[in-house]
């Protein structure tokens with residue numbers, strides 16, 4: 001048996017993360033392209049990312065706190081569509097909470113960076129490149145040129161701070177982005193900067209050639225497995241309390257006979 005659906009034309013770091021968590025989740029998200037309902041957390045993240053993207057389209061001196069706030073309404077209008085409202089079952093109280101928390105994040109963000117001093121090469125930068133034979137597509141939140149001349153990958157995070165015992169996981173995507181930058185621009189970013197804009201904390205890591213090679217090799221190995229599963233017509237499900245807890249496909253999986261652990265449901269808030 002093989003799939004009616006072709007493989008995606010390119011592998012993104014987030015879909016690769018799906019595959020690592022559970023190959024069946026990759027099947028649903030990247031091969032069958034079954035939409036994942038919006039959650040409060042993803043919606044807030046998308047609104048904040050859009051505001052910061054728009055802020056950095058302005059000339060340095062215009063990147064003020066007021067300018068960021070002036071984008072809130074239009075960003076909400078673009079992201080919180082009718083179908084997102086349905087997914088969230090959003091009432092006025094929830095939308096008011098969203099707006100309040102977005103403004104809180106803008107407050108915090110301006111304590112973390114001085115946007116008028118930032119020298120960036122691009123925001124929402126699409127990097128489409130073949131990496132060790134794997135067609136890859138990544139979208140970087142921001143790529144900066146540091147004062148010392150090196151490149152810095154900047155990634156905005158609107159969620160909680162990570163458990164520092166899991167740094168390898170925390171930086172895995174950004175390190176893959178670094179590999180993509182090197183493959184497409186011929187220059188390896190030397191720093192990854194994760195900005196936890198809801199918490200006011202920045203976590204940085206130096207990028208090494210060794211780690212970037214390992215990320216590229218891991219993407220290559222994963223793509224080989226993806227091709228094999230696709231040819232065989234079956235992406236195995238690997239249910240566990242942790243991976244299934246944040247998965248949008250639990251009902252679909254259960255209906256196909258997968259023993260998905262029961263989780264307490266919180267409607268994504």
Ligand code: SF4
Nearest residue numbers: 022025239244247253
């Ligand atoms: S519900 Fe669990 S087993 Fe099913 S796709 Fe999601 S992570 Fe995999």
